[in-house]
Amino acid sequence: MRLSKAGKVSIAMAAACAMAFPLAACGGSADSAKQTLSFLSWDNEQVMQPFVDEFEKENPNIKVDFSYAPPTNEYISTLQTRLVGNQAPDVFIITSENKDDLISNGYAKDLSSEPFMKKISQANKDFVSRDGKVYGQSISSWASGIVYNKELLGKVGASEPPATWDEFLALCKKLKAAGIEPFLETLTGMSRIPDSFQGAIFAKDGVDVTSLATKNPQTPGANEEKAVAAWMRLYDEGLADRNSVGVSGDDMKTTFANGQVAMICTGPWDFPAFKDSGLDWGYAQMPAIDSDHEQYAQGSPSPALAIYSKLDGEKLKNAEKFLDFMVSDWALDKRNENGDAITVDGYSSKVTEQYQTVYEKNVQTGKYFLMTNFYSNPDVLSPANDAEAQRLVQGQITPAEWAKNIDDKMASAQ
Secondary structure (H helix, E strand, C coil): CCCCHHHHHHHHHHHHHHHHCCHHHHCCCCHHHCEEEEEEECCCHHHHHHHHHHHHHHCCCEEEEEEECCCCHHHHHHHHHHHHCCCCCCEEEECCCCHHHHHHCCCECCCCCCHHHCCCCHHHHHHCEECCEECCECCEEEECEEEEEHHHHHCCCCCCCCCEHHHHHHHHHHHHHCCCCCEECCCCCCCCHHHHHHHHHHHHHCCCHHHHHHCCCCCHHHHHHHHHHHHHHHHHCCCCCHHHHHCCHHHHHHHHHCCCCCEEEECHHHHHHHHCCCCCEEEECCCECCCCCCCCEEEEECCEEEEECCCCHHHHHHHHHHHHHCCCHHHHHHHHHCCCCECCCCCCCCCCHHHHHHHHHHHCCCCEECHHHCCCCHHHHHHHHHHHHHHHHCCCCCHHHHHHHHHHHHHHHC
């Protein structure tokens, strides 16, 4: 058989390709010619697949190797196993429960000077910072507030919860005198109120919260004793029931939705229950501890994306491209669509009407605080705080004893 000139050229090209590359790279599987980016998420595939698909569409030479482990303990264990087993993902989650380990052991890359970090809120940066370096990209946050029944407040001449703690307690007294249950909170863990006070105290005193985790000894109790003592006035003055220690989050929501209490303290995750209740309700900022301090909330940034510190070359470039993509307009819109309150500079989330004020004045400004985000050993601090808070509300210990017990637990863990 005699080949045409075109046929000879085709055979020659095929032969050259076969010698230079593996067979698959010459036209077998398109994916085999792509670079791989490994990503271990704690958001499941249903949440993350749209992001993966869009990133691959915009970067056709990159294939995302997506894997998932649920938060929090299972994720941290899975990530740790991969890190020590030399199977580190290129991109992974860094958050309050694992950031000390990831930073201290050099697993997370310093992202401080990366272009995709320029628009990240300072509060979100502080969440995953140490010694002036930022180790993760966090793009959203939440903040607590006071949910209130407008009709019940109106019966004592109030339109919304007031701005200071003294005024808030005075409102509670008016409600109680009118035969209305003033306030209810769930105390399966610590109240959200002390953290909101403490954030404002730290801000006024100029405390660098990113330095708290490296201090020795760790003294979260002593630091927050003033805030806790102020919160306890609610119970000491008989304005909230000490038996609320046994009230669950669902109990609290149901009591409010049934119109049986004027105010509760919670976060935006509970809004759907109130929307379905038929009540005329609002969501106000947490009151300030006094008129000399700002209105902070208990709140926290979202878990952040980190890059494995040992990446280099194309692997590193691809990981950086992924984090750059995650602050693109498309990705931020998708996150907002999923319910996240975005804190990236220049972006304004669409949030429910009731959340708008807290979003603008607390979430976007970074005026929120969560104790367990900034001290070492949050796995020790959180359960200790929850247990001691219940004893405190039941009148078994004083705020000073609460503080000492917390700090003793922290000292035993160091």
